[in-house]
Amino acid sequence: MRSLAFAAAVLLATARAQAHDFWIEPSTFHPAPGAMVSVGLRVGQNFIGDPVPRLSAFIAAFSVRQNDKDRDVVGSDHIDPAGFLPVDGNATATISYASTGAYIELPPGEFEDYLRVYGLDDVIASRAARGERNKLGRERFYRYAKALITGRDPSAGVTKPVGLAYEIVPNDDPTRRFAPFRGHVLYHGEPLANALVVALLHGRPSVNLETHSDPQGAITLPLPCPGIWLIKSVHMVRASFFASEDWDSFWASLTVEIPNQNPS
């Protein structure tokens, strides 16, 4: 009975969280070589999140890439932090997480509000064109989160996609110096144009930068200060004909600590 109650609580939390951001929050962005880093998952708004315990059934992939090698981030179900990894500290490491899809229904008004907040105007227009504005928003959402762990040396690996369906990929290693964040937004490995990308600064919810990707999927965010940044974007497409939902949404996030000066 207790297990059922717990499962229900998790499902409810998942449902409530559907229009919230999702990101990876490691115990430190600057671990010493050989240190153990615990990897927390967070869901919330304005870069203020609640812990998300690990739940294997909802995880499609959870891994770290360091020194061009991928390994799973291990962890125990129902426990926060969701994972643990030893870092060698030689070069910047990329933690990535992909969820299995979760279904949600929203009343028409709420659904349209949320689409507007996340810059999904093309979906609003599409619903209007299809005469669906008064229809329930039936959606399956997928989470794709990444975090960069600063190492002794920069890593060219962080500029390569890790293979998530929706992904923000930096042009160069942003953990090295304080500079505008430049990168690309990729959907299934291809540049995505006109995607709204938002950057939030940890501890200062009022600092909020927005930009749209250009036709090559490129973005530039002139970050005003160093700190821990959450860079995020949501993309939504029409679900396949046989799907139980009408829309599939893809939530990409990247958490990174931008240093004041070169960390090495």
Added chain:
Amino acid sequence: MKRRARWAISAFTMLVPLFLAAMGAFASDHADPTNLTDPNANITDLFFFPKGDQYILIFNVRRALTASQPYDLAPYEYRVNFDLTTPTTFDSAEDRARYGGTITTPDRLHPDATITVRLNNDTTLKSITVNGLKNTEKIRTYTGVRDDPFIFPRFFKVNVIAMVMSLPKDAFPVGQHDFMLWGTASKDGAQLDHVGRSIRTQLPRFGIINTTPPGDQLKTLMENKESRDKLYNFFKGNREWYSKVVADLIQPTFQIRKYDLVPDVMIYTDRFPAVYPNGRLLTDDVVAQTCAFGDCLLQEISYIEGGWPRATTNDRPFLDDWPYLAEPWPERPEPAAPTRSILPYIIGIVLAFALVSWAIIELLRRLIIWLWLKARAKPQAA
């Protein structure tokens, strides 16, 4: 339904520990299989605390000792290792409460100094070799049988073989504030037992680091965490209640916990008062203190085997002066070892299983032949 439930619980409570026993095949310290297979290699305690211009180091082996001399100590080598250079921080309240501090680069733990002791079979000192320390001529040593100082009912009224050393503070580098130390017991060059922070490798889930150097322990713990987490997640993720029962058995005893991913060394710093887990005093009630931050197995056993109220002091008073450990208990014969063997039961179960398997396969074989003959016979009859 009740019968089925009882059967399932019994099966799982028997099978799961058996299945997982391999994970904890090497345990350590007081309560451990090393004691049963090689009792003289069995480390029981490590203490380290300041006393005036000295540091007192106490390293005990051979639990539950009541027998008289001679013992079989000559083949064994007992060593205490000091890491004096790997950085340690004290900012994390959690790490300080649990481990005495934070080791920032755990894979770089290494011995900067060692004290290696060999004993004669009568417990007198055969040799002591000190590397990496200064003023070693001022080191004072005691070896012999003393009362077991562990504040724990199972080990009341029994002795240990003690190695007590008084190390002058100037044996260490000038300005040495932080120490990490661990003890090992070896035979023929092979490490058999390890001790760091008290009640660490004594717990079943840590048996695997008993023969691993501290610098490699994190890797070993991670590997084991991965496999045990997968096992737990598998059982926990199934809908059947009995699968969840298995997961709930695995979790408290065998699963590597989120606060376990730390090498097993004792940390001592003179920046804070010496009290467990900042070093260890003889009077420290380590069972209660360890329970306070997440490991209560020994606390429970102390209630199960002890009286009320739970003992929080040793069963004999410690000495104020050298060699600090309490006087030994009188010698008496050790309890006779059991004579019954489990092997006939295991052989019987294996034979019964083989017999049942053979009978099922034979029945199936005969059934298939019978069906085939019957199928062949029908067209002929038509």
